[in-house]
Amino acid sequence: MLKKPYILAELGEHAIICNFLRRTGYAPGRKTRKESEVLFAIIGGSGLTQLSTLEVERREVARTPYGEPSGALIFGRLAGCEVVFLARHGYGHTIVPHRVNYRANIWALKAAGVGSVVSVASVGGIRPDCAPGALIVPDQILDYTWGRAHTFFDGADALVRHIDFTHPYDEGMRRRILDKAREAGEEVIDGAVYAATQGPRLETAAEIDRLERDGADVVGMTGMPEAALARELELPYAAINVVANYAAGRETSMQGVHFEQLEQVLQEAMLRVRNVLARLCQS
Ligand code: HPA
Numbered sequence: 010m011l012k013k014p015y016i017l018a019e020l021g022e023h024a025i026i027c028n029f030l031r032r033t034g035y036a037p038g039r040k041t042r043k044e045s046e047v048l049f050a051i052i053g054g055s056g057l058t059q060l061s062t063l064e065v066e067r068r069e070v071a072r073t074p075y076g077e078p079s080g081a082l083i084f085g086r087l088a089g090c091e092v093v094f095l096a097r098h099g100y101g102h103t104i105v106p107h108r109v110n111y112r113a114n115i116w117a118l119k120a121a122g123v124g125s126v127v128s129v130a131s132v133g134g135i136r137p138d139c140a141p142g143a144l145i146v147p148d149q150i151l152d153y154t155w156g157r158a159h160t161f162f163d164g165a166d167a168l169v170r171h172i173d174f175t176h177p178y179d180e181g182m183r184r185r186i187l188d189k190a191r192e193a194g195e196e197v198i199d200g201a202v203y204a205a206t207q208g209p210r211l212e213t214a215a216e217i218d219r220l221e222r223d224g225a226d227v228v229g230m231t232g233m234p235e236a237a238l239a240r241e242l243e244l245p246y247a248a249i250n251v252v253a254n255y256a257a258g259r260e261t262s263m264q265g266v267h268f269e270q271l272e273q274v275l276q277e278a279m280l281r282v283r284n285v286l287a288r289l290c291q292s
Pocket of ligand 1: 131132133134206211212228229230253254255256257266
């Protein structure tokens with residue numbers, strides 16, 4: 010007789026996810042939408058804990074089998090189109106990167122009927138052109154995080170699943186962000202290797218040297234496991250990285266990373282990110 014995982018495998022990948030979601034109490038988004046109207050979510054990181062350009066319609070406190078998301082899901086309209094916003098670090102920026110409940114966040118968005126996710130996250134620049142203020146749409150990930158709840162498929166219920174993660178970001182979404190940014194007149198770098206570190210401390214200069222040798226172009230603390238969890242639930246996911254500072258030991262961060270400077274750089278760059286997001290939701 011076949012064991013359970015094999016039976017599930019015969020159902021096909023999509024059916025496995027549907028089955029899994031049903032068992033964890035998932036009820037698809039209440040609204041029925043036209044194919045063309047895919048509700049999209051924005052997960053905002055440092056510098057984007059609120060989206061002032063969002064006309065808020067309602068807030069929803071989601072409960073998930075994985076605990077509480079970082080905050081209420083904010084439903085509203087951005088440049089006329091329906092979006093959901095979630096502040097990754099909580100409304101008052103109180104949740105450190107390794108304590109973000111990534112599984113609850115992604116599960117709650119999926120349950121809300123979201124069709125795709127754009128992550129906005131600040132990073133340190135390693136590659137010389139990834140200078141403070143630059144916007145980047147990364148295309149690869151190196152994961153140095155540890156001890157985070159990083160999968161929905163941890164073997165419970167004998168459900169073993171190995172997602173394909175060769176290309177961690179959804180290429181269609183990446184292209185769309187790049188096109189819309191161009192239309193909005195915002196310069197955006199196409200492609201970078203994002204290194205996800207554990208934090209909350211910043212890196213040493215030697216660690217940044219190692220990341221560079223590994224092939225990293227930028228470094229941040231929240232890109233993983235978020236991207237992998239979105240892939241596990243079949244949510245197309247892409248990111249806009251905002252360079253807040255040169256990484257430790259580089260350029261102006263040769264003697265240290267100065268947080269007072271980060272705030273100002275982030276605030277200015279987030280205005281440009283808002284501009285791109287507003288374009289993005291217009292088809
Ligand atoms: N390192 C890691 N994460 C970051 C940095 C950095 O230099 N800047 C902004 N987020």
